[in-house]
Amino acid sequence: MFEPSIELYDDQVNNDFTVAILQLIFWAVLARRLYRLPFSKTAHKLRRSSRRLVVGVVVGALLVPARLFTILVMGGYGPQFAADRLWIGLPLVAVPTIFALVLTLPRLRRFAVAEVADRQAPPTPEQRLRAAAPAVTLPARAMTIGALIAFARLIFAPTPPLFIPALLTFAVAGGWILVLGRRHRARTAGVDVRPMPRGGARTRRNLVGTVTVLALVAVYAAWDWQTSKLPDSYSMMDHAMTYGDGPEVSGHGHLAAGAGGAKVPSVSVADLTGPRTGVPDKRFTLTATDARMKLSSSAEVDAVVFNGQLPGPELRVREGDLVEVTLVNRTRDVPTTLHWHGVDVPNAEDGVAGVTQDAVAPGKSHTYRWVAGQTGTYWYHSHQQSSVQVRRGLFGPLVIEKADPGPANLKEFTLAAHVWDTDKGEISSLNSYDTLRRETVPAGTPVRIRLVNSDNFLKTFTLAGVPFKVTALDGNDVNAPTELSKVKLPLGGGGRYDLEFVMPAGPVRFADLAAPDAGLLITPDGKGELAPLLEAPDFDPTRYGSPRPTPFGPGSDFDRSFQLILDNKPGFFDGTPYYLWTVNGSVFPHIPMLMVREGELVKVTVVNRSFLEHPLHLHGHRVLVLSRNGKPVTGSPVWLDTVTVVDGETYELAFKADNPGVWMDHCHNLEHAAMGMTIHLAYENVHTPYLAGRATGNVPE
Ligand code: C2O
Numbered sequence: 229m230f231e232p233s234i235e236l237y238d239d240q241v242n243n244d245f246t247v248a249i250l251q252l253i254f255w256a257v258l259a260r261r262l263y264r265l266p267f268s269k270t271a272h273k274l275r276r277s278s279r280r281l282v283v284g285v286v287v288g289a290l291l292v293p294a295r296l297f298t299i300l301v302m303g304g305y306g307p308q309f310a311a312d313r314l315w316i317g318l319p320l321v322a323v324p325t326i327f328a329l330v331l332t333l334p335r336l337r338r339f340a341v342a343e344v345a346d347r348q349a350p351p352t353p354e355q356r357l358r359a360a361a362p363a364v365t366l367p368a369r370a371m372t373i374g375a376l377i378a379f380a381r382l383i384f385a386p387t388p389p390l391f392i393p394a395l396l397t398f399a400v401a402g403g404w405i406l407v408l409g410r411r412h413r414a415r416t417a418g419v420d421v422r423p424m425p426r427g428g429a430r431t432r433r434n435l436v437g438t439v440t441v442l443a444l445v446a447v448y449a450a451w452d453w454q455t456s457k458l459p460d461s462y463s464m465m466d467h468a469m470t471y472g473d474g475p476e477v478s479g480h481g482h483l484a485a486g487a488g489g490a491k492v493p494s495v496s497v498a499d500l501t502g503p504r505t506g507v508p509d510k511r512f513t514l515t516a517t518d519a520r521m522k523l524s525s526s527a528e529v530d531a532v533v534f535n536g537q538l539p540g541p542e543l544r545v546r547e548g549d550l551v552e553v554t555l556v557n558r559t560r561d562v563p564t565t566l567h568w569h570g571v572d573v574p575n576a577e578d579g580v581a582g583v584t585q586d587a588v589a590p591g592k593s594h595t596y597r598w599v600a601g602q603t604g605t606y607w608y609h610s611h612q613q614s615s616v617q618v619r620r621g622l623f624g625p626l627v628i629e630k631a632d633p634g635p636a637n638l639k640e641f642t643l644a645a646h647v648w649d650t651d652k653g654e655i656s657s658l659n660s661y662d663t664l665r666r667e668t669v670p671a672g673t674p675v676r677i678r679l680v681n682s683d684n685f686l687k688t689f690t691l692a693g694v695p696f697k698v699t700a701l702d703g704n705d706v707n708a709p710t711e712l713s714k715v716k717l718p719l720g721g722g723g724r725y726d727l728e729f730v731m732p733a734g735p736v737r738f739a740d741l742a743a744p745d746a747g748l749l750i751t752p753d754g755k756g757e758l759a760p761l762l763e764a765p766d767f768d769p770t771r772y773g774s775p776r777p778t779p780f781g782p783g784s785d786f787d788r789s790f791q792l793i794l795d796n797k798p799g800f801f802d803g804t805p806y807y808l809w810t811v812n813g814s815v816f817p818h819i820p821m822l823m824v825r826e827g828e829l830v831k832v833t834v835v836n837r838s839f840l841e842h843p844l845h846l847h848g849h850r851v852l853v854l855s856r857n858g859k860p861v862t863g864s865p866v867w868l869d870t871v872t873v874v875d876g877e878t879y880e881l882a883f884k885a886d887n888p889g890v891w892m893d894h895c896h897n898l899e900h901a902a903m904g905m906t907i908h909l910a911y912e913n914v915h916t917p918y919l920a921g922r923a924t925g926n927v928p929e
Pocket residue numbers: 567569609611722845847892894896
């Protein structure tokens with residue numbers, strides 16, 4: 229409808245909120261004035277007030293088209309941004325407004341033009357009764373209620389299908405208005421208007437109203453609080469499953485439906501391992517320890533690290549290698565795991581505590597074995613209480629080299645952009661450098677920067693002093709990348725970029741704009757300075773490089789489709805109140821599992837109605853971007869494992885269900901995941917024997 233601007237999305241939401249609040253306040257005042265109109269001191273004052281109220285009703289009515297406008301603007305971002313506003317919020321205010329225009333307005337106009345003989349005389353009982361008629365007072369009151377409920381609906385946005393939420397909302401509004409209507413009618417039952425309650429009676433009435441509302445809110449909150457609590461021990465198999473849009477799949481319990489309805493044992497996640505035998509091509513040991521570490525500025529981090537390094541050592545393997553990594557836990561009290569972010573390993577090697585294994589306790593070890601089937605830049609990190617452990621340092625880069633590793637003089641920099649909690653506060657760094665890092669690379673040398681965003685938030689990077697190519701997104705090669713200069717590279721939490729250039733004769737500066745004074749300065753001769761590039765347009769991966777055939781695409785026949793609507797609402801997660809980050813209106817464990825059958829082609833539509841970007845990370849699969857904000861990908865195919873959906877955006881994604889297991893699909897703002905922004909993708913007839921929860925020691929997020 230309107231061409232949406234993603235940068236302006238938050239402003240548009242605020243505009244819509246503002247009109248909704250204005251409507252509420254304006255009509256609340258109007259309703260109060262109308263209710264008191266019969267008690268004007270004189271007939272003259274009644275006439276004067278009526279004139280003002282005529283203007284008030286007209287202005288108040290204009291707020292409906294104003295709201296319609298802000299709703300249509302929201303609709304520009306996509307139907308899921310406007311549907312609830314249009315079909316639930318708008319009728320709640322439009323219908324009472326029509327009543328106010330049809331019933332209240334003509335009556336007010338009659339009072340406004342009435343002859344007043346004696347300016348000092350009080351209104352007659354008859355005049356008072358007419359001014360107190362429900363046709364005069366009730367529509368405005370109904371409007372206040374409608375606006376109040378419409379506003380609450382904005383805060384607790386319902387998710388489709390909207391039919392039931394709409395019905396419930398209208399029922400509550402209608403019931404409330406009926407109750408009030410009886411009171412309004414009762415006022416005019418006698419020969420004169422029943423006087424307004426005063427003193428004790430009035431206090432009592434207000435008290436009863438307030439207590440009733442508070443009691444209802446308290447009951448809802450208590451119920452929400454209790455049902456949010458996670459059991460001390462639970463299985464991912466316990467939560468509800470969803471079939472999305474597609475054929476029904478048989479259950480996912482320890483028993484699955486076999487031929488003729490017989491129950492057959494389903495596959496255990498524990499059996500979906502990598503090769504258990506065979507001599508590994510690459511073997512690593514990662515030993516976790518507690519350590520006090522220093523950044524380059526000498527700020528200190530109370531860290532947990534692998535092999536005494538911050539971040540952990542770079543693991544380098546080659547395409548096709550059988551990789552064996554042994555995790556040894558020598559921490560005092562940090563049970564942990566290893567997850568291979570972006571590598572589609574067999575499910576049992578995925579490293580998610582409570583889903584694919586038990587957390588490795590201090591003093592214990594665990595060995596992971598998998599074959600490197602992909603190439604590119606990845607990373608490994610703990611998947612036990614990851615919001616805390618990754619932040620403190622239990623992560624490192626993982627590079628899978630191509631069979632042909634490129635020119636012999638290629639110079640590589642692997643940089644993890646991280647935010648550390650230090651004794652000097654929160655500090656952004658590239659690896660352990662929170663000050664400017666200087667490197668010397670001879671002119672003419674091919675350079676590759678492997679960039680990992682190991683932080684929670686979207687970060688913006690720039691590379692100044694040289695034209696460069698973005699050669700890979702999340703480890704996946706870009707087809708026919710072209711040269712870029714003067715762009716900002718936005719990268720969500722968990723995501724990766726590979727950047728390549730040939731070292732020029734002058735300096736090159738790479739910067740994380742969160743800490744532009746730090747960064748990496750590469751010079752050909754150890755001399756020279758270059759300021760970081762601070763302002764430039766954003767790089768858009770969906771319009772970069774050239775198309776290339778993909779195994780499936782926007783026109784494919786999908787076996788199954790899901791819609792994930794990301795939003796906010798006040799509520800509880802595991803007994804603690806938060807402003808929640810929700811998926812389809814709920815948080816873990818109340819978000820249903822995404823259930824698929826092996827071999828299916830699956831489409832996922834992600835709509836971000838919330839106030840922040842969410843880097844959605846699906847384990848075990850790569851997803852192909854079909855469209856972004858309704859526009860198809862025009863450049864190279866975009867394959868990702870972490871899709872950062874900015875607020876206001878809609879992504880259509882597709883993947884092939886070709887890696888059976890129970891997989892995490894969560895926001896890689898690990899704080900959000902830890903507050904319940906976590907889903908699972910599970911295959912039919914696969915179950916996990918592992919348990920999560922306080923009593924089990926497994927904390928998947
Ligand atoms: Cu990088 Cu589920 O994680």
